Amino acid sequence: MSDNRHLHLSDLRSAQSRALRIALVANALYLVVEIIGGLAFSSLALLADAAHMLSDVAGLGIALIAQALLTRPASARHTFGLQRAEVLGAQVNGLLLAGGALWIIIEAVRRIGDPPEVSGAGLIVVATAGLAVNVGSAVVLARAGGSSLNMRAALVHMVADAGASVATIAAGAAVLLWDANLVDPLISLAIAALVLYSAWKLLRDTTQVLMEGAPEGLDLDKVEGALSEAEGVESVHHLHLWNLASDVPALSAHVVLRDDVSLHDAQLRGERLKDALRAGFGIEHATLELECHSCEPEEEGADGPHRKPSFRS
Known part of the structure; x- marks a missing residue:
C-alpha cells in the first residue's frame, strides 16, 4: 500500500x-x-x-x-x-x-x-x-x-x-x-x-x-478481463476477490505469462498488473502468483489423475 x-x-x-x-x-x-x-x-x-x-x-x-x-x-x-x-x-x-x-x-x-x-x-x-x-x-x-x-x-x-x-x-x-x-x-x-x-x-x-463475498461494486468478470487482456498475459485462473474490511478489497490470482521471461521481467509485469488493479478497481491488496504455464496440481483418484477443482481455474 x-x-x-x-x-x-x-x-x-x-x-x-x-x-x-x-x-x-x-x-x-x-x-x-x-x-x-x-x-x-x-x-x-x-x-x-x-x-x-x-x-x-x-x-x-x-x-x-x-x-x-x-x-x-x-x-x-x-x-x-x-x-x-x-x-x-x-x-x-x-x-x-x-x-x-x-x-x-x-x-x-x-x-x-x-x-x-x-x-x-x-x-x-x-x-x-x-x-x-x-x-x-x-x-x-x-x-x-x-x-x-x-x-x-x-x-x-x-x-x-x-x-x-x-x-x-x-x-x-x-x-x-x-x-x-x-x-x-x-x-x-x-x-x-x-x-x-x-x-x-x-x-x-x-x-x-x-463470509468473504466479492465486494459490492466490483465485477469479477471485469477484473478477470483486465488481467487477461494485459500485455504479456496468457491466462488467469484461481482468481479470488474479497474484502479485508468493508472498504479494503483484496485479490489473489494465478497469472500465466505468455512469453518465456526472466524472473526480473516477470516481477516487473507483476508490478504493472498490481498498478492496474489499484488504478482501475481500487484493489490495494493483490497477491499474484506468476506462472510460465498453467500448472495446477494433480491428484490421484479412482479414475486416475485429475485436476483439483477450483473457482475460475
Missing part, C-alpha cells in the same frame, strides 16, 4: 473517530432527556425511541471502540491487523437495532388494546429536540466520509432515529389536535418497521464481508 494511501486512511479514520465521539456525547445527553420525557408524558413513542436511542448510544460506543481497534498495527497473531473489528462492530450494531425493534413491537401491541393518556405537547417538544440531535449527528458522521460499514452503521442509527423523531412529532400533533392516543403505539410500530429494515440491511452486508 502506498504512503499516500496510508496517510489518507489515517486522516480519514481520525476524522471518523472524532465524528463518532461528538455523536456519542450528544446522543447520550439526549437519551436522558427522552427517558424523563417518556415517563413524564406516558408516551410509548418516546420510550420506544429512547430504547432505540439506547441502542444508538451503545452502537456509537461499539463503533468508536472498533474504530480504535482497526488502527492497530499488524502483529504475528493478526497479520492483517484488526481491520475486521469495524465489520464486527457494525454487525453487533445491527443485532442491537433488531433487538430494540422487537421490544418496540411487543410493547406497542400490548398498548393498542388500552392506549394510555399521552401529552401531545410534551411529545412534540421532546421529539423536536431529538430531531435536532439526530440530524446534527447524522451531518457530522456523513461529513467524516468513507465507505466503512462501521461508519455506515452509526449513520443508519442516526437516520433511523431522525425518522422516528419525525413520526413521534406527528403522533404528538395527532394527540394534541384530535386526542388520538391510539396513534402513539401505531407510530411506534412504524418506527419498529423502519428500524428492522435498517438492521436487516446492515446484517446482510456485514455477513457478506465476514
